[in-house]
Amino acid sequence: MDLQAIIKSLENCPCGRYHAFDLKVYEADRGLVHKVGDILKQSSFPKKIYIVSDENAMRVSEGILDTLTDFEYELKVYPDMRYAYLSTSREIMEAAKDFDGILSIGTGSVNDVCRYAAAQSNKAFAIFATAPSMDGFASDSAPLIENNFKISYPCRQPSVVIADTDILAAAPIELKAAGFGDILGKYVGIVDWKVANYTVGEYYCENIVSLVKKAVADVVAMADKITACDPEAAKSVMDSLILTGCAMQLAKSTRPASGSEHVVSHYWEIHKLEKGIWPDFHGKKVGIATLLVVRLYKKLLAYKTIEPHAEALDLEDVFKHYSPKNKDEIIGYNVPNPTDDIDPAVLKARWSDILDSIENDLPTEEALYNMMVAAGCTTELADANLTREFAEEALIYSPFMRRRITLLRIISMLGIDTEGLYNC
Numbered sequence: 001m002d003l004q005a006i007i008k009s010l011e012n013c014p015c016g017r018y019h020a021f022d023l024k025v026y027e028a029d030r031g032l033v034h035k036v037g038d039i040l041k042q043s044s045f046p047k048k049i050y051i052v053s054d055e056n057a058m059r060v061s062e063g064i065l066d067t068l069t070d071f072e073y074e075l076k077v078y079p080d081m082r083y084a085y086l087s088t089s090r091e092i093m094e095a096a097k098d099f100d101g102i103l104s105i106g107t108g109s110v111n112d113v114c115r116y117a118a119a120q121s122n123k124a125f126a127i128f129a130t131a132p133s134m135d136g137f138a139s140d141s142a143p144l145i146e147n148n149f150k151i152s153y154p155c156r157q158p159s160v161v162i163a164d165t166d167i168l169a170a171a172p173i174e175l176k177a178a179g180f181g182d183i184l185g186k187y188v189g190i191v192d193w194k195v196a197n198y199t200v201g202e203y204y205c206e207n208i209v210s211l212v213k214k215a216v217a218d219v220v221a222m223a224d225k226i227t228a229c230d231p232e233a234a235k236s237v238m239d240s241l242i243l244t245g246c247a248m249q250l251a252k253s254t255r256p257a258s259g260s261e262h263v264v265s266h267y268w269e270i271h272k273l274e275k276g277i278w279p280d281f282h283g284k285k286v287g288i289a290t291l292l293v294v295r296l297y298k299k300l301l302a303y304k305t306i307e308p309h310a311e312a313l314d315l316e317d318v319f320k321h322y323s324p325k326n327k328d329e330i331i332g333y334n335v336p337n338p339t340d341d342i343d344p345a346v347l348k349a350r351w352s353d354i355l356d357s358i359e360n361d362l363p364t365e366e367a368l369y370n371m372m373v374a375a376g377c378t379t380e381l382a383d384a385n386l387t388r389e390f391a392e393e394a395l396i397y398s399p400f401m402r403r404r405i406t407l408l409r410i411i412s413m414l415g416i417d418t419e420g421l422y423n424c
């Protein structure tokens with residue numbers, strides 16, 4: 001994938017925004033675990049590096065340290081890192097203070113804690129990716145946990161991402177299916193972005209949407225190869241994960257890569273964390289949430305016209321669905337109410353455009369379900385340790401844990417009968 005060509009294709013974009021990203025080098029190929037040192041050197045990555053990984057990632061990256069003969073490094077291997085805690089990130093910052101760069105070996109949480117540490121301490125940042133499990137590799141923000149609440153912190157993209165496609169292909173099916181699920185979330189993200197653009201005039205870029213749509217289509221075309229140990233399919237998924245990560249930076253917003261489905265997934269996550277339950281892989285939850293949100297959005301096609309009104313927000317009711325510890329965050333996201341910016345007349349006038357997006361930007365529920373099954377994704381709530389009640393609650397209350405307009409957030413403004421709408 002030619003990153004510079006992508007940036008070049010977005011020169012003088014009609015959206016008026018200058019599009020660029022920090023990621024300078026992205027290489028994905030077979031056997032690259034034996035070339036990490038060379039690639040870092042060619043990329044002018046600093047020679048004094050602090051390396052962070054976990055036991056799983058180090059096991060599959062055998063040989064990587066042997067390539068770093070020209071580097072001075074210290075290695076910190078955590079036990080399997082399932083959670084990305086802000087406190088871990090601070091620990092890394094302290095330990096890495098005498099180094100010039102941070103290399104993260106792994107995926108998900110390991111990358112996130114390093115991304116924040118590198119950004120906060122202004123150090124160069126590189127990733128060696130070990131599983132195509134989510135699209136955070138090229139992201140410029142890091143969702144970190146503190147007080148069992150997850151907040152996305154602005155960071156910087158890594159300057160280098162390296163992936164050995166043999167290692168990616170050999171990753172557990174559950175992780176590869178999770179990466180596929182994370183990509184599917186983009187369908188909903190695009191609809192929600194358009195809704196925000198139509199109703200409150202939020203910035204929007206058609207060219208970035210086209211890039212994301214192509215990335216999604218490329219991965220969907222590989223659906224039945226995801227579960228196999230196939231380096232070519234793994235490369236295709238990784239390319240798309242990188243591209244959708246870059247799209248966020250091109251837009252300077254998470255809009256191109258995440259919509260209501262990500263917030264639904266985060267809602268499940270914070271409530272499970274509160275109870276001390278492992279919240280499951282990010283992309284696995286995002287996949288299931290996408291299925292639920294697509295099903296719900298498609299039901300809206302039955303309403304050809306609407307009579308919208310202002311949102312009657314009952315914040316006391318919202319509080320009941322969050323930990324008292326998170327009350328301040330919830331107030332911050334909802335006071336003043338972001339939906340106050342929506343003129344019901346505008347919503348009514350743009351409803352046909354919203355229906356058009358639901359119709360054309362989303363696959364049918366059946367098509368979505370079939371591609372998920374082909375790719376080995378979880379489609380049943382019970383298989384992701386979720387109940388119907390918890391799923392329905394998330395559809396109704398998750399939008400309040402972000403300050404952003406999504407179709408899911410404004411459903412109560414539509415003036416429609418919501419009986420059965422949230423059924424999972």
Ligand SMILES: [Zn+2]
Pocket residue numbers: 010013014015016017019205206207208
């Ligand atoms: Zn643009």
Ligand SMILES: [Zn+2]
Pocket residue numbers: 134135136182185258262282286
């Ligand atoms: Zn995601």
